Amino acid sequence: MDFRGRIRTLPSREDEERITLKKRLFKSAMEGDWKEVVNLYQKHPEVHKAKFRRSGDTALHVAISSGQEDVVLQLVNLVRSNEALKVKNERGNTPLHFAASLGLVRACNSIASKDSxxxxxxxxxxxTPFFLAALNGKLDVFLRLHYMFDSTEQGYLYCRRSDGETVLHSAINGDYFDLAFQIIHRYEKLVHYVNELGFSPLHLLASKPTAFRSGSHLGWFNRIIYNCIFVDELTVETIYDQPPDDSLNPSEDDRKNPSHLEKSYPENYHTCINFFGLVGLVSKIVFSGGKGWHQKRKNKGNDEEADAKEEDNLRQQRHQPFPINYATCFDTIKLISKATLYILEKAAGEKMNSDMKGIREIDKRETPLLVAAKKGITEMVEAILKHSPVAIQDMNRENKNVVLLAVENRQLDVYMLLLKRNSMRDSVFLKVDDEGNGALHLAAKLGEQSRWLVAGAALQLQWESKWYQLVKESMPFVRYNRRGETPEEIFIKSHLPLIQDGVSWLYHASDSCSVAAALVTTVAFASSATLPGGVNDSGSPTLEKQPAFLAFSIATLFALCLSTISLVAFLSILTSRHKVKDFTGSLPRKFLIALTTLLGAIFAMLVSFSSSHFLIVKDRLQISAAYPLYTMLCLGASLFVVFQFPIYFDFLAYTFSKLPPRSYVTDELAQL
Known part of the structure; x- marks a missing residue:
């Protein structure tokens, strides 16, 4: 019998040593003993290409993923063959892939310098590593790798993935707009590249309304913060448009004198360093009595070069609206604003999911202009039409142009922008879709894909009516669609559910508030007939000369009159015919009057009760204790007023406004 197939060859001594070195290397890398790793790389070149079993990573992969950039530079310098830098792990990533993804500029520069x-x-x-730098928003790495190309055409070859996604797609998709700006400056052709879905970078940008002011629905507090944030204007970066030098590897002198390094730390750190430097300078002047400062100025005057610099500083100061040293204060404010912006960006991270959903819903036939009009991005619509006016003729697969999409999605700002453009207005605004619907037909349809920025069915119906009237006034004439329907017929038919909801909401609100108005009227009438302190023998009030009695009398009269007006107004709403046109004008005004008088009656009743009680117990109660007591007692009754404030201000703001508010563009509000 032949046993040769079953005999296992014993490893040689060299194989055992190689396995032992590999285990030592793996253990040292996993434990973070990088000195031992460097030592093994230096003494045993055969471990440079050694892979770990599961991941297929080398020690260089692990050092990069651990962020040990100084160690990486040492390991790369010890590598004798570039083949060790080409080793791929189980996902096909080389060490340069890792370094580019993590944004390690010096590591990328060191590896790519070995073999571009x-x-x-x-x-x-x-x-490619070049693509991963853009995918992860690593601007510095992207610029450094870009400079290492022999030509720009070489960059075009490396900047695209198999699915058609380019570095510009990735930068916009990841909200790295500063990187996208730099990419467009260097690779202009990428603007026209499309991925396998047929989407260009402009399509992706148009699907991100939260990246623009017009697409961000901010409350009053967020608007204040938004306007107070300082944003630096984007400029073309040229810091890496030069051969690699010692700036990426600071010398000992540079470490001692960091002012020689423009990029030795992030730019916003300059503000902190300048601020602390200013504090230190002021402290020296204060504690030295100004002697050190004057001596420094005297010595400086003896130096011609220093005099020239001082003259330049004075010349610059003349052209500045504030002294140069004030710039530190402004830089500090900018730093705080940038920190606020960073926090807001983190808080707005939840909106990215809706943006991604919007990207998946893009129609392949829709141009970036049509997508921007649908999303309500006025800045993008204006920029595209300014650059290419003929783009206003673009249409999607349903034969809808920019005007029809703006009307259908209730994008007021975009529609008003298009109204201001007089070029080809008739041909654009009279366009109809495949079903023969014009802009007024689409305005008459209930916006299933959008909602106005108001709460309550009554206000929604109010703004639907105002939106319809606005579009109707801007249309030259009205026509039938292919079904023979007029816009008025479509409006009534499509808004029947909203009319029912509006009637139900307004009826229940008026019914509840009318009960409160009736109670206030009853109490106010009873209070007016009961005078605090009674009357004297002549029939005059006993306390009529007291200031609190005058406040009681006036407050009681106001409470009775206002509550009566409120009750009548609410009853008129309950007995109304509730037609569509009533929701545009009469019903909101009646509800606003009724609610205003009810709130005023409640406030007057509280003043009346407080005045009456003060007249009775004023001799036993100290003034300092009376006001806090009345405040606490009135707090419970005031909660009703506080709870009605949001809806009250909505009616007050929207009833007297001619233009409807901006609308949401997603299905999210429809699900609320």
Whole structure:
């Protein structure tokens, strides 16, 4: 019998040593003993390409993923063959892929300097390190790798993935707009590239309304913060448009004198350093009595070069609206605003999911202009039409142009912007879709894909009517669609559910408030007939000369009159015919009058009760204790007024406004 197939060859001594070195290397890397890793790399070149079993990573992969950039530089310098830098792990990533993803500029510079072809090596997802830098928003790495190309055409080859996604797609999709700006400056052709779904970078940008002021629905507090935030204007970065030098590897002198390094720390850190430097300078002047400062100025005057610099500073100061040293204060404010912006960006992270959903819902036939009009991004619509006026003729697969999409999605700002453009207005505004619906037909339809920025069915119906009237006034004439329907017929038919909800909401609100108005009227009438302190023998009030009695009399009269008016107004709403046109004008005004008088009657009743009680117990109660007591007692009754404030202000603001508020563009509000 032949046992040769079953005999296992014993490992040689060299194999055992190689396995032992590999285990030592793996253990040292996992435990973070990087000195031992560097030592093994230096003494045993054969471990440079050694892979760990599960991940297929080398020690260089692990050092990069651990952020040990100084160690990485040492390991790269010890590598004798570039083949060790080409080793891929189980996902096809080289060490340069890792360094580009993590934004390690010095590591990328060191690896790519060994072999610039590594920038174009693709992993199993067809991603190059150059692409991953943009995918993860690593601006500095992207610019450094871009400079290492022999030509821009080489960058075009490395900037695209197998699914058609480019670095510009990735930057916009990840909200890295500063990086996208730099990419467009260097690779202008990428603006026209489309992915396998047919989407260009402008399509992705148009699907992100929260990236624009017109697409962000901010409350009053957030608007204040938004206007107080300082945002630096984007400029073309040129810091990496030069050969690699010692700026990426600071010398000992530079470490001692950091002022020589423009990029030795992030730019916003300059503000903190300048601020503390200013504090230190002021402290020296104060504690030295100004002697050190004057001596410094005297010595400086002896230096011609220093005099020239001082003259330049004075010249610059003349052109500035504030002294140069004040810039530190403004930089500090800017730093705080940037921190606030960072927090707001984190808080707005939840909106990214809706943006991604909007990207998936984009029609392949829709141009960026049509997507921007649908999302309500006026800045983008204006910029596209300014650059290419003929784009206003673009249509989607349903034969809808920019005007029809703006009307259908209730985008008031976009529609008003288009109204101001007189060029080809008739041909654009008279366009109809495949079903023969014009802009007025679409305005008459209930917006299933959007809702006005108001709460309550009554206000929604009010703004639907105002929106319809606004579009109707801007249309030259009205026509039938292919079904033979007029806009008026479509409006009544599509708004029947909203009319029923509006009637129900207004009826229940008026019914509840009328009960409160009746109670206030009853109490106010009873109070007016009961005078505090009674009357004297002549029939005159005993306390009529007291100031509190005058307040009681006036407050009681106001409470009775206002509550009566409120009760009558609510009854008129309950007995109304509730037609559609009534929701545009008469019903909101009646409800606003009724609610205003009811709130005034409640306030007057509280003043009346407080005055009456004060007249009775004023001799036994100290003034200092009376006001807090009345405040606490009136707090419970005032809660009704407080709870009615939001809806009250909504009616007050929207009833007297001619233009409807901006609308939401997603299905999210419809689900609320």
């Amino acid at each position: 072809k590594l920038i174009g090596v693709r992993n199993y997802d067809s991603e």
